[in-house]
């Protein structure tokens with residue numbers, strides 16, 4: 466009998482066909498209030514789930530006694546309770562690497578858009594305000610040759626460093642859990658403490674995963690350490706930043722501006738104070754959101770799921786402690 470799996474996010478039909486070769490598939494294009502009751506009903510005898518963003522915690526796992534694999538279509542897995550999954554011998558997988566360049570492009574785009582005030586000036590032109598040469602009123606700040614500080618020098622952080630070094634002649638500082646010799650050699654990045662990075666960088670990109678250690682990693686103290694001219698860009702998870710402190714720092718002009726792809730609560734509330742600030746550029750968590758990359762992520766997630774259910778080791782298994790005897 467084929468194992469039963471739930472896909473709870475819209476994926477390309479080719480991905481569904483691939484999974485259907487070896488699994489019985491229950492498909493929800495998205496989970497919402499009308500679909501949750503059936504989702505929980507189906508979960509009871511489901512062996513695998515594939516999607517992104519769903520909180521997989523004890524409460525959910527208690528409803529899924531047959532579960533063998535949770536395949537996330539994302540690299541970040543802060544939505545998964547890994548210790549609980551491991552304790553229950555359930556594999557967890559994610560989609561690293563295939564999105565590095567796309568997310569780095571988004572982060573770099575955000576950095577440029579913020580420094581050169583592109584969203585604001587786009588509105589200015591479209592509103593018919595470009596009547597004469599407004600000179601200094603339209604000025605931004607240079608990105609090239611400025612010091613870039615990267616917090617979290619993993620797959621995406623390294624792809625950002627590559628763009629900064631080869632494309633923009635930027636000296637790079639980085640802070641990470643451990644030294645990354647490759648980026649030091651290839652992109653001339655210099656390792657430093659978080660404090661030094663905040664004090665010395667013109668642009669600061671946050672690219673760590675969200676973990677208990679990185680929750681509110683950047684708060685009042687760090688914003689106060691930054692230069693008044695600093696631009697802060699968050700491409701990781703909203704909760705890695707103390708948003709209240711960020712609002713204050715932007716309002717008090719302790720830093721110049723911020724570019725944000727992520728928020729502590731998503732979708733962000735329309736009355737969130739960050740949205741009313743002219744020195745914050747905001748995006749709706751689109752770091753990896755291109756057709757090509759989302760397809761690659763879904764393919765990798767599907768391979769993880771299928772191989773895991775065949776008793777093999779999924780290529781990007783997170784909790785390697787879980788034994789692969791799930792055939």
Ligand SMILES: NC(=O)C1=CN([C@@H]2O[C@H](COP(=O)(O)OP(=O)(O)OC[C@H]3O[C@@H](n4cnc5c(N)ncnc54)[C@H](O)[C@@H]3O)[C@@H](O)[C@H]2O)C=CC1
Pocket residue numbers: 540541542561562564568616617618619620621622640641642643672673674675676678679700701702726727750751752753754
């Ligand atoms: N905005 C978006 O659409 C996207 C956001 N992300 C976020 O970016 C995160 C990073 O992704 P990758 O680069 O692929 O992960 P990665 O695992 O390759 O790199 C993360 C780096 O952060 C470092 N790190 C972890 N804890 C740290 C700490 N306390 N202090 C300093 N450094 C620390 C690690 O040592 C590692 O080098 C994901 O976990 C996810 O939350 C990822 C993809 C898209």
Ligand SMILES: O=C(O)C(=O)CO
Pocket residue numbers: 538539540541542564752753754
């Ligand atoms: O992969 C992730 O972690 C995302 O945030 C979306 O690509």
